[in-house]
Amino acid sequence: MRISRLVTRTLRDDPPEAETASHRLMLRAGLIQQVAAGVYAYLPLAWRSLQKIEQIVREEMDAAAGQELRMPALQPLELWEQTGRNAAFGDNMFRLDDRRGRPLALAPTHEEVVTNIVKGNVQSYRDLPVILYQMQTKFRDEPRPRAGLVRVREFTMKDAYSFDADDDGLDGSYQAMAQAYRNVFRRCSIPVVMAEADSGAIGGKDSHEFLLPTDTGEDTVITCPNCAYAANAEKAEGVYPEQERPDPLELEEVSTPGIKTIAGLAEFLGVPESQTLKAVFYAADGEVVFATIRGDLDVNEVKLKNALHCNELRLAEDDEVKAAGLVAGSTSAIGITNIRRIADPSISKGGNFVVGANKEDTHYRNANYPRDFEADMITDIALAQPGHLCMHCGSTLESTRGVEVGHIFKLGTFFSEALGAYYLDTDGQQQPITMGCYGIGVSRILAAAIEQNHDERGIVFPPPIAPYQVYLVGLNMSDESVAEAAGDLYDRLWAAGIETLFDDREDAAAGVKFNDADLMGLPVRLVVSPRNLRQSSVELRGRTDEDSEMVPLGDVVEAVRGMMGTG
RNA sequence: CGGGGUGUAGCGCAGUGGCUAGCGCGCCACGUUCGGGACGUGGAGGUCGGUGGUUCGAAUCCACUCACCCCGACCA
Structure with a gap:
């Protein structure tokens, strides 16, 4: 080209x-x-x-x-009904009707x-x-x-x-x-x-x-x-830091005015976040569910979705939370019986937790599972985080x-x-x-x-997927000897099966051509110029090489093959 | 879907009510240049995203709408 x-x-x-x-x-x-x-x-x-x-x-x-x-990319929607995936894909699937009104999918x-x-x-x-x-x-x-x-x-x-x-x-x-x-x-x-x-x-x-x-x-x-x-x-899955299970103390109500977050709660009461329990509410296909996990951990929504076998899972809206009778910021599983409760096993790693009291500005100390509250399902819904430990070798995860x-x-x-x-x-x-x-x-x-193979000048194409192998630059293309030598070299490269992009522009300055060569990132660059032709040579340079080498015109095909590792 | 932003020449942008809408790059012609994004002279190119409104007058003000970008939600 x-x-x-x-x-x-x-x-x-x-x-x-x-x-x-x-x-x-x-x-x-x-x-x-x-x-x-x-x-x-x-x-x-x-x-x-x-x-x-x-x-x-x-x-x-x-x-x-x-x-x-x-x-075919064009398929009858009916086929997708048979597996239930028409609904599962939801808005992510492009749908259309044909002239007879039959529903199709892309x-x-x-x-x-x-x-x-x-x-x-x-x-x-x-x-x-x-x-x-x-x-x-x-x-x-x-x-x-x-x-x-x-x-x-x-x-x-x-x-x-x-x-x-x-x-x-x-x-x-x-x-x-x-x-x-x-x-x-x-x-x-x-x-x-x-x-x-x-x-x-x-x-x-x-x-x-x-x-x-x-x-x-x-x-x-x-x-x-x-x-x-x-x-x-x-x-x-990670192993989060284990905690002792202390002797259970008596449940105790404490006033926590204005406290809405785990971080705020832990600071206010002077306990680590891992000694609190976090309550999160989700809407699973429209049903409000209640998830409990230790305060220092986060809910992995994919694990939760799988546990609930639902199609759509999202955080519950404020009005849904209110309608379910929950008090955001001070919720806990204690006393909750009218909605589904999912809990992570971390609720029994440790004890005497601080939890919400389902009353504004009020929490409990010393909550323990299962003495004080229950769950309909206990299953791993914890998000693994860097800092947790590898369950195979115990190293710290990254x-x-x-x-x-x-x-x-x-x-x-x-x-x-x-x-x-x-x-x-x-x-x-x-x-x-x-x-x-x-x-x-x-x-x-x-x-x-x-993304992996580039530098500040442009793409660095891996040779197997480069659009062409060689970027052939002709400098001073209005000079007949250059035009002839470069054109001849171009034909010989293609004849040898070396895919070559030929910068034959007469009106582009050298700098433009070199910059474009770097930007496009083809593996090999060849330069034909009056200066090089005086030595009957061309200049050969790999995309990431610091320096170039002079190669006699007759040896260029072999030299390119050598540089590409195919010679 | 929530938040933020942008739509003016091929590309990047300027232009807060007043004459024929401007700049850089690119493009065309001629000439000079010629090894890391040259220079001169002369040119071509725009329904100012769309619709409606306000006004003597709208790229500019108002309303609606469309498109695109970024963050989040979402994501076999």
Whole structure:
């Protein structure tokens, strides 16, 4: 490609709306253009890179026995009713009607369709296992798109689905996919953390996310610096500091005028926060529920949602709290019987707690479970935090932000049972197929790779996913000898299979070309100029090299190959 | 959905009631330059997001509305 013919142009200044490095650099280098909120056009440079990413993913999926296919993005809504996911996705799914008024969906994912395909083709255990995958556009009506390609409403995903006879088979498919994912991210120069993740309301047992640790990420990952433990904060379990269980003292009412928060309460009464109990009210599918946890801990809303088996969970509104007869700021489980009470096991780690008295400006001292109050359910709803201890090795846990680039799930038989995908086992008995699903955000890989690989001058493309390998600069293109030598070199590079972007602009100053070369971040830069031609040489330089080297014109192809490690 | 903000030329921005709406970059033509974002001369380019209103007169004031950005909520 000649830059004089390239449709895109680079931006001299940083776009003011872009906060993250990948967003900023992709806009500046002319990789993407926004069409609507969370909707982007992939411009020619980005598209070349994305196709390379897709090819890497394809190679690894094929190596893991995946079979590529392509399913429709446009799907009958009826299919989503059969699994109950029309409701589960809610406003996140794009819906439309056709000319006959039949409801359709733009697919956010493809479990329903792929399960139906397999249902029609797999009948016996002899047909299993099967792994199907596709590169497909997904549509999700995200409430708030952000950070360029990181969170968008239309994006390219590689989604794979495994079909096995039983859990052992699923374990094998799951491990194969996990390894394929590690290979993909390594080849794209994205150093991922594989973290335990929440499997969602419908998911089965295991689930792992692959995250690029970066401050601009949306997810919080809890990691152990000592052992391999890593988990999304939604899922993470930690050991919080244990406390003695003191001899129970008598319940005692105290006046706490104006105290509304745990921190204020602890300070006012001179006790540590861990000697208080915190009460939080949620609306679970509209029902007000009451959650209790030790005052120094926070509620993990994902764990709570899973425990309650509800679709929607949010903090209760003030009027809902009031209607339930609760006194915000001074609530406790003592005496509460008319609503569901969920408690974290931490309420019995320690004792003689300070709790609310369900009266304005009043608390109790010395509350103890179960002497003074009860719960309908006791289950882990605590948010693991840095400073808590690793439950595997006891080290102090750390926390980092991350961008999720891949996610794998063990689905079990939810979809096969809902959609009737069964096979006959060796005894001739009908069994539901055991499924797994595996997603990679292809367009998000591009963003993550740039987030990880850039410097103050621009992108530093990992060679396997660079749009071109070589940025060929012609200086003084109006000089015929330069134009001829550079044009000839350009043809020879392509003839040798080296993808080259040729900066043949006659009207751009040297500085403009060098800055654009750095911004676009192709791995190798070549410079043809009158000065270099006097030595019958060109200048060769890697994107991150301090210095360049002079290479005789005839040796350039070999030198480039050597620099790319393919010679 | 709550909070904050922005919509004026391809991009970035200025313009608080008064003549033909301006600046920088970019773009076109000619000339001079030519190794890290050159210079001169001359040009092209705008329903001031939209609708309605106030006014002799609106980019500017008012109302409504749409779009986009940031924070949060949300997020298989």
